[in-house]
Amino acid sequence: MNSPMLNLSQEKEKQTDPKGPSSPGRSGYRGWLDQRLPGPTTVRMLMATIMPPTMMEMWATMGSALASFMFIWAIIRQYCPYELRRYVEKHTHHLTACFQPYIKISIHEYTGDRLRRSEAYAAVEAYLSKNTSKSARRLKAELGKDSNNVVLTIEESERVTDEYRGVKVWWTSNKIASPPQRSLTYYPEQEKRFYRLTFHKKHREVIAESYLKHVIKEGKEIRSRNRQRKLYTNSPGYKWLSMKSTMWSHIAFEHPATFDTMAMDPEKKRDILEDLVTFSTSKDFYARIGKAWKRGYLLYGPPGTGKSTMIAAMANFLHYDVYDLELTAVKDNTDLRKLLIETTSKSIIVIEDIDCSLDLTGQRKKKDEKLPLEDDNVDKLNKDVPRKDSYEDTTSRVTLSGLLNFIDGLWSACGGERIIVFTTNYAEKLDPALIRRGRMDKHIELSYCCFEGFKVLAKNYLSLETHPMFDAVRGLMSEVKITPADVAENLMPKSPNDDAEKCLSRLIQALEEAKETAAAAKRASESRDEAVEEGAQGGAESRDGAGAAKEDAVPDERLIGNELQHLQHHLHGKTDYHATRSHDDL
Numbered sequence: 001m002n003s004p005m006l007n008l009s010q011e012k013e014k015q016t017d018p019k020g021p022s023s024p025g026r027s028g029y030r031g032w033l034d035q036r037l038p039g040p041t042t043v044r045m046l047m048a049t050i051m052p053p054t055m056m057e058m059w060a061t062m063g064s065a066l067a068s069f070m071f072i073w074a075i076i077r078q079y080c081p082y083e084l085r086r087y088v089e090k091h092t093h094h095l096t097a098c099f100q101p102y103i104k105i106s107i108h109e110y111t112g113d114r115l116r117r118s119e120a121y122a123a124v125e126a127y128l129s130k131n132t133s134k135s136a137r138r139l140k141a142e143l144g145k146d147s148n149n150v151v152l153t154i155e156e157s158e159r160v161t162d163e164y165r166g167v168k169v170w171w172t173s174n175k176i177a178s179p180p181q182r183s184l185t186y187y188p189e190q191e192k193r194f195y196r197l198t199f200h201k202k203h204r205e206v207i208a209e210s211y212l213k214h215v216i217k218e219g220k221e222i223r224s225r226n227r228q229r230k231l232y233t234n235s236p237g238y239k240w241l242s243m244k245s246t247m248w249s250h251i252a253f254e255h256p257a258t259f260d261t262m263a264m265d266p267e268k269k270r271d272i273l274e275d276l277v278t279f280s281t282s283k284d285f286y287a288r289i290g291k292a293w294k295r296g297y298l299l300y301g302p303p304g305t306g307k308s309t310m311i312a313a314m315a316n317f318l319h320y321d322v323y324d325l326e327l328t329a330v331k332d333n334t335d336l337r338k339l340l341i342e343t344t345s346k347s348i349i350v351i352e353d354i355d356c357s358l359d360l361t362g363q364r365k366k367k368d369e370k371l372p373l374e375d376d377n378v379d380k381l382n383k384d385v386p387r388k389d390s391y392e393d394t395t396s397r398v399t400l401s402g403l404l405n406f407i408d409g410l411w412s413a414c415g416g417e418r419i420i421v422f423t424t425n426y427a428e429k430l431d432p433a434l435i436r437r438g439r440m441d442k443h444i445e446l447s448y449c450c451f452e453g454f455k456v457l458a459k460n461y462l463s464l465e466t467h468p469m470f471d472a473v474r475g476l477m478s479e480v481k482i483t484p485a486d487v488a489e490n491l492m493p494k495s496p497n498d499d500a501e502k503c504l505s506r507l508i509q510a511l512e513e514a515k516e517t518a519a520a521a522k523r524a525s526e527s528r529d530e531a532v533e534e535g536a537q538g539g540a541e542s543r544d545g546a547g548a549a550k551e552d553a554v555p556d557e558r559l560i561g562n563e564l565q566h567l568q569h570h571l572h573g574k575t576d577y578h579a580t581r582s583h584d585d586l
């Protein structure tokens, strides 16, 4: 028994093609059907019944047009100049946008002339990594904070859905390759990455006024919670390794110092902590008083008193990145400004030993004054090796005025929430303009170890809160100067058998030796003064006699001076001699 549908199609067939369903040489729709739909007649007839002839034709035409378009587009993409391709793409987008009820918002990684990575992009990245990584199918994995957890971000071209107050939105991650470089360059081709948000136009208000703010706020919070803090350097050696056009290279910042482990006067410590907290929570205050949100700290004191350690403690306390600026590696003031622009907010910019970094009187200073290759003998031996200064300008042209502008010029305000730290052993050597309040707002002296500082170190190194030997340490510390670095070294166990008593005895012995040396130095100094006094008295008696007395005094003075120097060397090593002098000077 035939089905009514089949009958109907057969009837149609009779009407349109008198030659019958399978007869050869048919033309028109039936012929076309034979060609396109091979197979049993019944199936073909069934399809013909489901799809009216005009619709089938339409789909077929569209299919082949689409295939041709794709083919032509592939050829265009390969051979057509980049500019023309961009032009076509742009106008195609405009055309399709007219018929679509959706709005698209792009958030680019770099805005402007690639000066700085957009914070909005970074925030969206963090937001999407948390909120959509469960629904996305293609993800990138990176090591997060402390290299312990894995942070997932969505892969390029991946599309994810998000929902906010019942409104559905779509995010895609994209990138555009920039035009190929005309000149030969070692740098890889730059890509411009961006996120695109798509939503229905009826939700424009919710998205623009509320959703985007929500994404940025949450993204920033996630970032500050999760991010691995970094230690940056501008040293050229590292720059070539990274092969990037950025001026900074970085590694993960993993210094364990904290204010708890810092040996210093507790009052001073509290004062610094309060200052840091006040600064980091005063965004609105700085805006109100019309001042850039930054603060300068000058850390000064003898070597080994904890200046570098304090920078690490500050960074850990505030969760900031650290930019260690090597001033002698900066070519000129323009490069200094570029470095500043590339720093991010929530960071500490450090210039260590500022007095040695540069001749800040405006004169230039050779960075490598004694390059081995500049030695004539070496040059003769290695004639093929180019002299370093023949291909590389080793002179830093950074001037004092360039540095002053770096600290509080117009450009210093970009980024915000930044701390600038200078360290020095000789604060008195610095130009007053450089360290005046407003540039270096807070001057912190890090000095010799006090008993409270010792207690912190004893807790750190020996896990001791108190001990009977502490009294001896307290007594000696009130009489002699010793740096926290020296105390730490004496408290450090040197073998598995070193217990707390042994370490404390070692420290007491070092302090006693230091006391003896200081006493000997004092005696030598007193006898020098006496000799000078005697010489002066002799001079009053007679001119001739004075000459003789002076001659006697000079060798004495020299001898005493040498003895003093020798004793000081014995006490603290060569550097500490300078340290003592600098501290006293300060």
Ligand SMILES: Nc1ncnc2c1ncn2[C@@H]1O[C@H](COP(=O)(O)OP(=O)(O)OP(=O)(O)O)[C@@H](O)[C@H]1O
Binding pocket: 261, 262, 263, 264, 302, 303, 304, 305, 306, 307, 308, 309, 310, 425, 484, 485, 486, 488
């Ligand atoms: N105040 C301190 N608290 C805890 N440890 C300290 C302190 N000062 C120094 N140390 C210890 O001594 C070592 C040297 O300290 P640090 O490098 O911070 O001194 P510095 O003042 O920066 O010296 P320099 O002026 O030579 O750079 C550190 O590794 C640290 O362990």
